[in-house]
Amino acid sequence: MTAKNIRALKVLVFLACLAPLGKLGLEIFGLAGLGLGANPIEELIHRLGKWGLNFLLITLAVTPLRKLTGLNWLIRFRRMLGLFTFFYILMHFLTYAGLDQRFDIPVIVEDIVERPYITLGMSALLLLLPLALTSTNGMMRRLGRRWKKLHRLVYVIAGLGVWHFYWQVKEDILEPSIYICILTVLMGYRILARWRRQRATRSAYQRSDHERTAHP
Numbered sequence: 001m002t003a004k005n006i007r008a009l010k011v012l013v014f015l016a017c018l019a020p021l022g023k024l025g026l027e028i029f030g031l032a033g034l035g036l037g038a039n040p041i042e043e044l045i046h047r048l049g050k051w052g053l054n055f056l057l058i059t060l061a062v063t064p065l066r067k068l069t070g071l072n073w074l075i076r077f078r079r080m081l082g083l084f085t086f087f088y089i090l091m092h093f094l095t096y097a098g099l100d101q102r103f104d105i106p107v108i109v110e111d112i113v114e115r116p117y118i119t120l121g122m123s124a125l126l127l128l129l130p131l132a133l134t135s136t137n138g139m140m141r142r143l144g145r146r147w148k149k150l151h152r153l154v155y156v157i158a159g160l161g162v163w164h165f166y167w168q169v170k171e172d173i174l175e176p177s178i179y180i181c182i183l184t185v186l187m188g189y190r191i192l193a194r195w196r197r198q199r200a201t202r203s204a205y206q207r208s209d210h211e212r213t214a215h216p
């Protein structure tokens with residue numbers, strides 16, 4: 001894939017990432033779909049939360065997909081997808097805090113303290129903040145190995161996110177269960193890849209040790 005093609009694809013991916021927001025905008029003004037229903041604020045919170053979670057899982061799928069297909073250029077899209085995750089979740093939070101609670105800080109704080117699923121969502125958002133702030137090339141260079149360690153938090157965030165989803169659902173747990181399965185597969189892949197890497201390093205070390213003792 002040439003640099004020029006990647007640039008063009010980046011523009012397309014950027015526009016595709018904005019499409020859910022555009023569709024929501026059209027629905028708010030009754031220009032697309034069936035509108036947002038009887039409770040538009042709740043619907044808005046739900047749709048933005050769902051897209052936040054979708055982008056989070058898509059971001060997590062980039063590395064396994066790159067390794068399985070050998071399409072190394074996929075990695076060039078990971079940061080954009082991660083930032084869109086943050087964007088949609090921030091919008092989800094701001095819709096809840098601004099439109100639903102009218103920025104009534106004591107009520108929001110009470111919700112965070114007393115409703116466990118909101119506590120989980122808030123913890124996930126707070127953990128996402130340092131990841132978004134350190135997503136620049138400069139921060140990546142400055143943090144070195146610590147950057148990778150910090151960004152492993154994304155798995156904790158995804159765990160909190162799906163748990164938050166599961167907890168707020170009243171009856172039908174099918175949808176959050178699907179998200180839990182997808183996250184389990186993605187985490188399972190990561191754990192397996194790490195285990196394989198460690199095993200390969202160990203056996204390479206043992207081989208070189210054996211050669212050294214056989215031919216001193």
Ligand code: HEM
Pocket residue numbers: 042045046047049050052053056089092093096118120121122123124125128157160161162164165168
């Ligand atoms: C990583 C962070 C978060 C993720 C991935 C996330 C995701 C979701 C999802 C998927 C839903 C359900 C949508 C549906 O049923 O269609 C939801 C609902 C909701 N979330 Fe979040 N959320 C996050 C953070 C937050 C935060 C920070 C708050 C507020 C402090 C919040 C407040 C809510 C509320 C009020 C609902 C609707 C609950 C209801 O209707 O009873 N979320 N969220």
